Amino acid sequence: MTGGLNRIAFTTLAFVLAAVWGLPFLYSIWTAFHPEKYSANFVWNAPLTLSNFAEAWQAAPFALYFLNTVILITTVLVANLILCTLVAYAFVRYRFRWAGFLFSLVMVQLLISPEILIVENYLTLSTIGLTDTIIGIALPYLTSAFGIFLLRQTFLTVPKSLDEAAQIEGAGAWRILWTVYVPLARPVYLAYGLVSISFHWNNFLWPLIVTNSPEVRPVTVGLSVFATVESGIEWSLVNAATLMTTAPLIIAFLIFQRQFVANFMRAGIK
Amino acid sequence: MNMRLSYGMGFILLFIPCSLLVAFTHYPALKALLNSFWNNGSSFRPSRFVGLDNYETLLEDDKLMQVLINSFIYAIGTVPLAIALAIGMALLVNSKLPATGLMRLSFFLPTMLPMVAVANIWLFFYAPGIGLASQLLNAVGLPSINFLGSTDTSLVSMMVVAVWKEAGLFMIFYLAALQSIPTNLKDAARLEGAGSVRIFFTVVMPLLRPTTIFVAVNALINAFRLVDHIVVMTRGGPSNSSSLLLYYIYEVTFGFRDFAYGATLTVLMVVILGILAAFQFWVLDRKAHYQ
Numbered sequence: 001m002t003g004g005l006n007r008i009a010f011t012t013l014a015f016v017l018a019a020v021w022g023l024p025f026l027y028s029i030w031t032a033f034h035p036e037k038y039s040a041n042f043v044w045n046a047p048l049t050l051s052n053f054a055e056a057w058q059a060a061p062f063a064l065y066f067l068n069t070v071i072l073i074t075t076v077l078v079a080n081l082i083l084c085t086l087v088a089y090a091f092v093r094y095r096f097r098w099a100g101f102l103f104s105l106v107m108v109q110l111l112i113s114p115e116i117l118i119v120e121n122y123l124t125l126s127t128i129g130l131t132d133t134i135i136g137i138a139l140p141y142l143t144s145a146f147g148i149f150l151l152r153q154t155f156l157t158v159p160k161s162l163d164e165a166a167q168i169e170g171a172g173a174w175r176i177l178w179t180v181y182v183p184l185a186r187p188v189y190l191a192y193g194l195v196s197i198s199f200h201w202n203n204f205l206w207p208l209i210v211t212n213s214p215e216v217r218p219v220t221v222g223l224s225v226f227a228t229v230e231s232g233i234e235w236s237l238v239n240a241a242t243l244m245t246t247a248p249l250i251i252a253f254l255i256f257q258r259q260f261v262a263n264f265m266r267a268g269i270k
Numbered sequence: 271m272n273m274r275l276s277y278g279m280g281f282i283l284l285f286i287p288c289s290l291l292v293a294f295t296h297y298p299a300l301k302a303l304l305n306s307f308w309n310n311g312s313s314f315r316p317s318r319f320v321g322l323d324n325y326e327t328l329l330e331d332d333k334l335m336q337v338l339i340n341s342f343i344y345a346i347g348t349v350p351l352a353i354a355l356a357i358g359m360a361l362l363v364n365s366k367l368p369a370t371g372l373m374r375l376s377f378f379l380p381t382m383l384p385m386v387a388v389a390n391i392w393l394f395f396y397a398p399g400i401g402l403a404s405q406l407l408n409a410v411g412l413p414s415i416n417f418l419g420s421t422d423t424s425l426v427s428m429m430v431v432a433v434w435k436e437a438g439l440f441m442i443f444y445l446a447a448l449q450s451i452p453t454n455l456k457d458a459a460r461l462e463g464a465g466s467v468r469i470f471f472t473v474v475m476p477l478l479r480p481t482t483i484f485v486a487v488n489a490l491i492n493a494f495r496l497v498d499h500i501v502v503m504t505r506g507g508p509s510n511s512s513s514l515l516l517y518y519i520y521e522v523t524f525g526f527r528d529f530a531y532g533a534t535l536t537v538l539m540v541v542i543l544g545i546l547a548a549f550q551f552w553v554l555d556r557k558a559h560y561q
Binding site: 006010011014015017018019021022024025027028031083084086087089090093094095096102105106108109111112113115116117118119120121122123124139140143145148173198201202204205208209219220221224227228235238239241242245250253 | 274494
């Protein structure tokens with residue numbers, strides 16, 4: 001009997017927590033899909049509308065912002081995948097002087113990440129004239145200690161016998177990397193890719209500092225400029241813009257929910 | 271296997287990634303240290319060596335003191351709360367209740383959103399008068415609170431936002447840990463006559479400890495390096511009541527254009543994170559070995 005009561009209490013708690021957790025987001029959805037006068041005013045049959053989205057889309061160059069974000073995350077992801085693979089391969093397959101020391105130097109970036117070095121990295125960028133460019137936003141993130149660490153852990157699990165067999169077959173270092181190591185690490189590349197994309201899609205402070213003009217702004221910076229200046233704090237527009245700019249991530253999440261969660265788990269555990 | 275690395279191959283594999291890493295991690299960290307001993311130059315007066323002057327300023331900076339206290343409260347407040355909620359969420363989602371998929375969506379969604387979007391959503395949620403928070407308070411007969419505009423509530427309001435955004439991510443890690451706990455351990459405890467609560471505290475919790483250490487360290491570091499919501503929602507105000515260290519660095523450097531003091535504060539930040547890392551190393555070495 002108490003078991004049944006416990007279960008009911010547990011279920012109620014679960015639903016209350018999930019509902020409370022969803023409230024801020026649901027409120028935002030309500031406001032975005034209703035005319036301004038219903039934005040804080042709940043009437044069950046209030047007319048639905050998409051005009052807030054249309055108006056927000058017209059009011060700021062969001063298509064351009066999206067394009068910039070896509071260019072940014074593609075640049076970072078491609079560079080990360082290539083560069084981290086090379087470094088991890090060197091650490092796993094070869095021995096060389098100072099390897100341990102070099103590896104700990106790499107790991108320093110896990111702690112002292114680019115997010116906290118904004119002052120000096122900005123000075124570096126302005127010295128080489130790359131402020132207000134997309135490549136300038138990407139530069140500090142092109143190599144990732146996290147990626148190197150993850151790939152090194154994975155490459156270490158590749159059986160040595162596979163590598164030796166490939167050598168006997170006459171395969172060179174590049175061929176072995178491409179046909180033995182990379183295919184075996186495919187799930188890790190996927191996991192790393194998802195984490196990297198969501199991190200750089202969401203990154204804000206550094207792009208805010210580096211960019212000045214709308215031509216190079218990523219979506220996050222564009223959204224904050226829109227919300228604070230351009231919209232005149234019209235809440236229905238701000239909420240529509242917010243949902244609009246996050247929609248690709250949310251849709252991607254809904255489609256790939258299972259893989260997403262599994263990959264986040266994997267990336268965290270390793 | 272484990273061949274010697276030739277110079278040519280080593281150059282190809284390591285040169286570009288390591289130079290990038292040095293240029294944007296090690297160099298700026300050391301440059302901040304050097305710059306903290308110099309003052310700001312201008313076009314007619316080059317910067318000169320001032321020794322420890324910037325550090326004297328730092329020690330006498332009342333605003334910094336408040337910012338550090340805020341950062342401390344923020345970290346101590348958000349990390350345990352987010353962890354406790356994450357464990358609770360993971361238990362709920364992992365249970366055999368109906369609609370766990372929907373719950374997981376509700377808990378995890380905030381993690382997927384950019385902090386800027388989260389900030390906008392909460393800015394509206396907190397808005398005096400029309401925000402849902404005000405409306406709910408009014409509905410139960412309480413006066414509405416100016417969450418972001420009052421020095422008493424601004425920091426706590428920011429902490430709520432951070433917990434809302436992060437707990438779902440930590441839930442995922444706990445979910446993974448829960449699913450890896452062998453059921454026979456729980457069955458054995460149940461045979462011995464232990465109730466659900468007892469099983470949780472004596473069987474499950476100890477097995478979650480490595481996850482908790484991992485999550486706590488990450489959450490702590492994140493508490494220092496994610497300030498997007500401060501930038502969007504309060505700009506550190508009112509009167510610095512919600513300012514955190516990284517936001518202060520941003521404000522000093524790019525608002526007041528004081529790059530020398532910005533560098534000095536960066537050094538302070540690196541030192542704090544270094545202490546956290548040493549602590550992590552120490553705790554992890556002792557407690558997380560049976561992972």
